[in-house]
Amino acid sequence: MHTATIINGKEVAAQLRRDIAGMVRARAEQGRMCPGLAVILVGEDAASKVYVRSKIKACEEAGFLSRSFRLAADTSQQVLLALIDELNEDPQIHGILVQLPLPDHMHVPAVVERIVPAKDVDGFHPYNLGRLAAKSPILRPCTPYGCMRLLDAYGISPMGKNAVIVGASNIVGRPAALELLLRGATVTVCHVKTRDLQAELARADIVLVAIGSPGFIKAEWLKPGATVIDVGINRLASGKLVGDVDFESARDKVAAITPVPGGVGPMTIACLLQNTLEACEALDVAQAS
Numbered sequence: 001m002h003t004a005t006i007i008n009g010k011e012v013a014a015q016l017r018r019d020i021a022g023m024v025r026a027r028a029e030q031g032r033m034c035p036g037l038a039v040i041l042v043g044e045d046a047a048s049k050v051y052v053r054s055k056i057k058a059c060e061e062a063g064f065l066s067r068s069f070r071l072a073a074d075t076s077q078q079v080l081l082a083l084i085d086e087l088n089e090d091p092q093i094h095g096i097l098v099q100l101p102l103p104d105h106m107h108v109p110a111v112v113e114r115i116v117p118a119k120d121v122d123g124f125h126p127y128n129l130g131r132l133a134a135k136s137p138i139l140r141p142c143t144p145y146g147c148m149r150l151l152d153a154y155g156i157s158p159m160g161k162n163a164v165i166v167g168a169s170n171i172v173g174r175p176a177a178l179e180l181l182l183r184g185a186t187v188t189v190c191h192v193k194t195r196d197l198q199a200e201l202a203r204a205d206i207v208l209v210a211i212g213s214p215g216f217i218k219a220e221w222l223k224p225g226a227t228v229i230d231v232g233i234n235r236l237a238s239g240k241l242v243g244d245v246d247f248e249s250a251r252d253k254v255a256a257i258t259p260v261p262g263g264v265g266p267m268t269i270a271c272l273l274q275n276t277l278e279a280c281e282a283l284d285v286a287q288a289s
């Protein structure tokens with residue numbers, strides 16, 4: 001009976017994190033600055049608290065400096081922007097991230113755009129998205145970048161393939177389309193208004209799903225031999241974490257698939273470290289010239 005390659009994001013992310021820690025140690029031996037990351041959490045979202053804790057722990061393990069800021073849910077946007085202004089000027093901080101989602105009274109684009117592009121290690125600033133669109137990325141959104149690194153790690157090339165993305169969010173779907181285009185795929189982005197999702201999926205060699213709907217994508221919609229990247233992380237009432245793809249049935253049909261948990265999620269954090277290290281190195285270069 002056919003079973004798919006299970007793309008082990010936990011393992012690939014762990015290797016990337018070890019490599020980054022090695023580079024940070026080498027920097028320290030040369031007397032160079034260690035990368036510094038500021039993480040801002042506004043409010044009490046339970047999942048966000050878990051992710052922020054994981055990011056701080058990952059920083060500690062890689063030898064980064066990290067600073068964590070927790071603001072109450074009713075903090076004004078003005079106070080958040082003032083904190084970002086301070087961090088933009090702080091020479092020990094190379095990366096700033098504001099954990100999403102933000103409380104409803106805040107305007108995400110205004111917050112994201114306040115971070116100087118050189119410290120936007122989430123890669124969400126229009127400047128960084130524009131660089132990706134213009135085929136010269138600098139800081140790239142962590143989750144789509146992590147998906148590409150997973151494909152690389154398993155020798156799966158998007159070149160010339162039909163890639164179908166389900167979900168057109170700013171954080172995942174849209175930048176993932178740019179990443180796949182950069183790697184030579186023919187890209188289709190499906191969203192809530194897409195008329196015939198199943199017809200689009202039927203010819204997809206690579207499927208990347210980020211919609212936040214547990215088990216929404218059924219095995220019978222997928223092309224035999226496809227590669228499936230499941231970005232969804234949904235917690236069921238039972239406490240179990242599942243993706244947007246019906247994993248158990250899909251694994252019998254496709255060539256390769258990411259599990260949830262242990263697929264894309266760990267890559268998001270590893271790529272955040274990678275971006276922070278790159279932001280730190282870019283500053284070295286700027287100071288040397």
Ligand SMILES: Nc1nc2c(c(=O)[nH]1)N[C@@H](CN(C=O)c1ccc(C(=O)N[C@@H](CCC(=O)O)C(=O)O)cc1)CN2
Binds near residue numbers: 050142
């Ligand atoms: N400022 C940002 N906000 C958010 C981002 C982001 O990249 N930047 N992405 C998501 C959440 N996220 C990181 O912040 C994230 C999600 C999931 C994981 C992860 O490792 N998941 C594990 C399971 C963890 C669990 O048990 O809950 C897995 O999939 O194996 C890491 C980071 C939204 N907000």
